[in-house]
Amino acid sequence: MRHFFSVGGESALAQVMCRKPLLAFDFDGTLTPIVSRPEQAFASKAVALRLHALSQLLPVAIVTGRTIEDARERLGFVPTYLIGNHGAQDENDPVKTAFLCEGLNPLREALQAHQAELAAAGVRVEDKGLSIALHYRLSRKRAQAVTLIHNLLAPLGSLIKVFAGKMVVNAMAKDAPDKADALRTLVQRSGASCAFFAGDDVNDEPVFAAAAEDWFTVRVGRDDPTSKAKYFLDGPSEMATLLDCMLAALSK
Structure with missing residues (x-):
């Protein structure tokens, strides 16, 4: 990966912008910093105004781990497309959405049976319909919490897929x-x-790995040197400046 604000980054983006691409963004950790309590995350006015301006010129998508309903209230603008639950929740396909939701019922039963253990370990269960997030950021026994989580998930390995996050x-x-x-x-x-x-995050890496050669991919943060993204930003604080580069390229 190369830092976006280095030799070649802005010119490469300008070339892609000339082709009128779909502009897609994760939310947490990308448009807004990671916070200890997810309900406190909102896009800044600076980012929201720039994304709104871009959405008047090109299709803009938000593809987030949050539910569509939750993310919609946090953006500060209306995207062209909003996809939730790590790519699984698409309002255009309600039948598949219901099917995928039912597929997590065995996990829901297991978590309900071990509710007291999870609470004691400081694990917060967030059921988002098509995905279930087991948060341990606020746990005082993180190693114990992670072990408990994986022990609960392991017997369901043939029914579910599991991936870590922050x-x-x-x-x-x-x-x-x-x-x-x-x-x-x-x-x-x-x-x-x-x-x-x-x-x-980890759940964004499938996009970076599968991206066509002419796609422009950016990882926010330099914490994973093995990332398949082409460029990186140091953090969400640089996002507004990157969006300005997009708008400038479109104005030429």
Whole structure:
């Protein structure tokens, strides 16, 4: 990865912008900093205003681990597309949404049976319908919490897929689409010739790994030197400046 604000980054982005790409962004850790309590995260006015301006010129998508309903209240603008639950929640496909939600019922039963243990370990269970997040950021016994989580999930390995995040373990139905699947669908739906995508976490790596050569990918944070993203930002604080570069490229 190369830092976006280095030789070649801005000019490469300008070339992609000339092709009228789909612009897609993760939310937490990308458009807004990670916070200890997810309900306190909102896009800043600076970022929201720039994304609104871009959405008047190109299709803008938010592809987030949050539910669509939760994310919508935090953006400060109306995106062209909003995909939730790590790529699995698409308002255009309610039948599949219901099917994937039911696929997590065995996990719900297991978590209910061990509710007291999870609470004692400081694990907060967030059921988002198509995914279940097991947060341990506020736990005083993080190692114990992670062990408990994985012990509970292991017997369900044939039914679910599990991936880590920043102080969270996520579980979804085995055949649920990921963010890479969602981006491919949105590129086709929008009619765009290529895509820009920015994300910050493990569940964004499938997009970076599967991106076509002419896609522009950015990881927010330099914490993973093995990331398949082409460029990186030091943190969400640099996002508004990157959005300015997009708007400037479109104005030429």
